[in-house]
Each structure stands twice: as C-alpha cells, then as structure tokens.
Amino acid sequence: MNEFKIIIINNRKMLRYGLIAFVSLLFTSCSLLKFETEQVPLSNYEVNTRELLQRQGSLSILAFNDICDSIRNNTTSLELKEATLRLKLNFVSGMEATVYQNPPIYALIDTWIYVSQVSSYLSNDDMAKIIGKHSVYLRSEVTKVKEDFDAFAKRTLRITHYSRKKKFVDEYSSNHLITSIDLERDSPFSDYTEYEGIPDTSFVKTTGTLSQVMSDFSNRVKFNSNALPKKVKWESQIIAMSAGIDSVNIQATLDSIQIQIERFNKIVEESPEMFQEGLDRLVAETTPLLRNIDIQWANSLRTIHHERVALDSMILRERLAFDSMIQREREIAFVKVNEMAVDVTKEAIRSVKETISSILIYIILLFVVILVIPFTMGYYSGKWATHHKRKKQCKPKDIS
Structure with a gap:
C-alpha cells in the first residue's frame, strides 16, 4: 500500500x-x-548614396550653367544665346528626372548615363557647328563635368560594384546617343534590369521608412522651388529671343527711350509746333517694343501658370502615392x-x-x-x- x-x-x-x-x-x-507594421528602411549606404547624389547633381547643374553663361556672355549671336538657354533649361529638367528616383543606386546609374550622354552630344561635330569658336571651350568644360561625376561614382559605389557598373554606363551611353538640343533620351531601366538580372517586379524592394520618404520629398520640393524661377526666366528669355529681342539690350532700349523723351521736352520748349510730329514719331518707335514686352509678359504669366499647375499636379501625385503606400502597408499589416x-x-x-x-x-x-x-x-x-x-x-x- x-x-x-x-x-x-x-x-x-x-x-x-x-x-x-x-x-x-x-x-x-x-x-x-x-x-512590425513599419516599412523596411533603406540601408545607411542607400541613404548616403541618395544624399550624395542629390548634392553632386546640384554641383553638376551649377557647373553646366556656368559654362553656358560664359559662352552666352561672350557672343552677340541671338541664335547662340538661345541655344545656351535651351541647353541650361533642358539639362536642369533632365537632371531632375534622373536624380530623384528609387532605388538610389539606380538613380546614380541613370544620372551617370545622362551626364555621359550630354557630354558626348556637346562634343560632337554637329554641336560644334552651332557653338562655333566656342566649341573647344565647351568640349573641354563638359568633359570636366563628366570626369567629376565619374570620380563621384567611383567614390560612392562599392569597389566590387564600380567596374561592372561603369562597363554598363559606357556601353549604354555609346549605344544610345542624344541627338537633339532638347537632350531627350530613352530610360535605361529595361537594359539595366536585364544587365543585372533583376526582375521588374522585385526591382524596387522598399522606398524607405516614413521619415526617409518625407526627407526625399522635402529635398525634391526644395529643388523644384529653386529651379522653377530660373526655368521661367530662361523660358521668357528664349521667347523674347525668338521674337528678335535680346533681354540683355532691354535696359539699353529703355535708356534710349529716356533720351527720346528728354529730346521731346527740349523740342517742346524750343518749338511747340513740332511737338505733335515728334510725339507721333515716338509712338511709332516705341509701340512695337511695348507690344513685344506685353506679349512676353503675357507669355511669362502663362508659363508661370503652367508651372504652378504642374507643381500642384506633382504634389497631388506624390500625396496620392504616399496615401496609397500607407493604405497598402496597412492592408499588409492586417493580413499579417x-x-x-x-x-x-x-x-x-x-x-x-x-x-x-x-x-x-x-x-x-x-x-x-x-x-x-x-x-x-x-x-x-x-x-x-x-x-x-x-x-x-x-x-x-x-x-x-
């Protein structure tokens, strides 16, 4: 028991x-x-690449604008001045489209390709005919811009990746040349994904956390805010030159009008009977200029309106994309x-x-x-x- x-x-x-x-x-x-409901963050390497690329992009734009301004200030040809303004305007738009992309590594590669393509276009014989005696200077300076970006890419990319990426950039740039002053070209996205063996569906793995997305959006808005007034100014100058008006000589024209007015005052004092004749001549001389100024001012206002609509549209798209991203993450979290x-x-x-x-x-x-x-x-x-x-x-x- x-x-x-x-x-x-x-x-x-x-x-x-x-x-x-x-x-x-x-x-x-x-x-x-x-x-965990938060997004997968970008790595420190990707965040640093994005920040450094945006900074280098701004430096390349400044250097390119200085080159165009130097040529423009040393010529009297309206055609050449208009060409330099178009180059500045199109280059800024192109850099904006390539720098602010995801993922950051692809943005670097695409910008690198774009700089190489622009350098090749500005160094060819067709561009030399437009630039004339300034072609040697232009070719030398844009080559420096390209070399600076090459050095930046070498510093930024990992040593094991640099040679492979540079091979793709060189091959793509030489096989896909820019052929017009509009600096338009096709995106290398398909060729790059095929070269790297990355499926399109898994190319962009993450856009980063909320703070990283908002930081990139803030940088993009800041860039557009700084570039928009300049682009409007350049477009206004291009329109004026297309109408045969050199904006550099507008002040001289106004000074000439002031001299004419002083001359009329003197005529009125000495010979009042000739006042009406001089006034008619003044109206005849100034009316075309004032009409052109009025047209250019209306065109500028119209351009500013279009730019504002485009900016509003961009902000709306970004906001919708951001809301869609949050909704998508919320649904994924709910499923999990x-x-x-x-x-x-x-x-x-x-x-x-x-x-x-x-x-x-x-x-x-x-x-x-x-x-x-x-x-x-x-x-x-x-x-x-x-x-x-x-x-x-x-x-x-x-x-x-």
Whole structure:
C-alpha cells in the first residue's frame, strides 16, 4: 500500500507540472502576436548614396550653367544665346528626372548615363557647328563635368560594384546617343534590369521608412522651388529671343527711350509746333517694343501658370502615392495579423490537444495502478489461496 501511495503522489506531481507547462506554453504563444507594421528602411549606404547624389547633381547643374553663361556672355549671336538657354533649361529638367528616383543606386546609374550622354552630344561635330569658336571651350568644360561625376561614382559605389557598373554606363551611353538640343533620351531601366538580372517586379524592394520618404520629398520640393524661377526666366528669355529681342539690350532700349523723351521736352520748349510730329514719331518707335514686352509678359504669366499647375499636379501625385503606400502597408499589416492570429490559434489548439492527451494517458495509468493491478493481484491471490486450501482438505489423514 505504501508503494501505491508513492505512485499516486508522483502522478499528482506530474499532473501539476503538466498544467504549469501548458500555461507557460500559452503565454509563450501569445508573444507571437508581436509584429512590425513599419516599412523596411533603406540601408545607411542607400541613404548616403541618395544624399550624395542629390548634392553632386546640384554641383553638376551649377557647373553646366556656368559654362553656358560664359559662352552666352561672350557672343552677340541671338541664335547662340538661345541655344545656351535651351541647353541650361533642358539639362536642369533632365537632371531632375534622373536624380530623384528609387532605388538610389539606380538613380546614380541613370544620372551617370545622362551626364555621359550630354557630354558626348556637346562634343560632337554637329554641336560644334552651332557653338562655333566656342566649341573647344565647351568640349573641354563638359568633359570636366563628366570626369567629376565619374570620380563621384567611383567614390560612392562599392569597389566590387564600380567596374561592372561603369562597363554598363559606357556601353549604354555609346549605344544610345542624344541627338537633339532638347537632350531627350530613352530610360535605361529595361537594359539595366536585364544587365543585372533583376526582375521588374522585385526591382524596387522598399522606398524607405516614413521619415526617409518625407526627407526625399522635402529635398525634391526644395529643388523644384529653386529651379522653377530660373526655368521661367530662361523660358521668357528664349521667347523674347525668338521674337528678335535680346533681354540683355532691354535696359539699353529703355535708356534710349529716356533720351527720346528728354529730346521731346527740349523740342517742346524750343518749338511747340513740332511737338505733335515728334510725339507721333515716338509712338511709332516705341509701340512695337511695348507690344513685344506685353506679349512676353503675357507669355511669362502663362508659363508661370503652367508651372504652378504642374507643381500642384506633382504634389497631388506624390500625396496620392504616399496615401496609397500607407493604405497598402496597412492592408499588409492586417493580413499579417490575421495570419499570426490563425497560427497562434492552431498552435494553442495543438498544445491543448497534446496536453489533454498526456493527461488522459496519466489518468489511465493511474486507474490501472490504483484499480486494475490491486484487483488482479487480489483475484489471483484469492484464487491461489482457495486452491491451496482445497488441496489441503483433499489430502487424506494419516492413520496411527
């Protein structure tokens, strides 16, 4: 009986330990409910590449504008001045389109290609015919801009990646040349993904966290805010030159008008009867200029309006994209929560089933130990004792 008591005590301890283990499993399973809803951040390397690229892009634009301004200030040809303004305007627009892209490494490669293509275009013979005697200076300076960007790419890209990326840039630039002063060209996206063996669907893995996205958006708005007045000014000057007006000579024209007015004042004082004739001549001389100024002013206002509409449209697109991104991440997080809840429920049910099975096994063993074994032993012991007693009774008594 002491042995039976020991077995019962041990079974109770095992049952208590089993219940404690079951509760611990439930609390451990609940920890699976932890999940992350924020986006995958860009790595430090990608963030630094983006910031350095935007800075280098601004430096390249400044250097290119200085080259065009130097040529423009040293020529009297309206055609050449207009060409330099168009180059400045188109180069800024092209750099804006390449620098502010995702992912940052592709933005660097695309900008690198664009700078190389522009350098090749400005160094060819067709451009030399337009620039004339300034072609040697232009070719030398744009080559420096390209070399500066090459050096920047070498400093920024990892050593193991630089040679491979440079090979692609050189091959693509030489096979896809820019052929017009508009500096238009095709995007290298398809060629680059094929070269790197990256599927289109997994090319952009993440746009970064919310703070990284907003920082990039702020930089883009800042760039547009600085570039917009300059682009409007250049477009106004291009329109004026197309009408035969050199904006550099507008002040001289105004000075000439002032001289004419002073001359008319003198005529009025000396000969009032000639005032009407001089006034008519003044009106005839100034009317075309004032009409052109009015036209240019209207065109400038129209351009500013279009630029403002374009900026509003860009901000709206960015806002819609941002809202869509947040909604998409929210839906992904909701799906993850549902999946985790289902997994936790299944795990808890499985653990409960295993625990109940273990408990039932222990109960059956306990039942066997407490009831079956003693009953069986008693049965066979009684049977043996009865048999032994009958055997004794059946034994004949000894006769003295």
